[in-house]
Amino acid sequence: MLRFVTALLAVVLVTAGCTSDESGQAADLPGAAGLLDTAAQTAAEITSTHFVVDVNGEVPGMAVENIDGDLTTEGNGVAAKGIAVITAFGSAAEANFVLADDVLYLDTGGGTYREIPAAQASMVYDFSAVLDPERGIAKLIGNLAEATTVAxxxxxGTATYKITGTATKDDIAGLVPGASSDVDVTLWVSKDEGNQPVKAEAVFPGGGGEGGTVTVTLSQVNEPVTVEPPQ
Incomplete structure (x- = not known):
């Protein structure tokens, strides 16, 4: 009987060590609210980054499948450079891009850049929104609802906390202008002091059961980025 009671007590103690609170928060992980507050402040102070945007499936208002580039808000306005896979009329094309002095330049092959009118540039992607505290990642993080640290x-190569939550269509509109409904968001923030945002993924529902995801990954944060208009 004593062995049975001892074994039962051990099971109870192990189970208690793996419990979650009423919000689903694992007891051995830091609370999402504190992580998000710190991460939002850190995100608002980012002035340059290497960033990757991946779009899978049908996402409203997204004219790209992938962006891999560097972005900076230092100096005059927003500047960026990199490679994008742009979708139009059912087909996709890879293009080198440079955003400098409020002008977007695209090279879809051959090494010749052409200037894209300002009115059309944001249709490719609104680079200015990514690091804007009022429209971009910092806003998304700061307003994430029903947030829970899950893992x-x-x-x-970066140790992170994984947080799930919900973002309103207004809070994600800067990153995905065509958002028409609230979306489920998964966010990864570094475990280091500052909880720097490392990755965010938003899931968009589709009308006919189809949907899509947008994933934004940041690295080389606040490292120098130089962007010059193409010659």
């Missing part, structure tokens, strides 16, 4: 994960 510890490694993202490209």
């Amino acid at each position: 510890e994960e490694d993202v490209n």
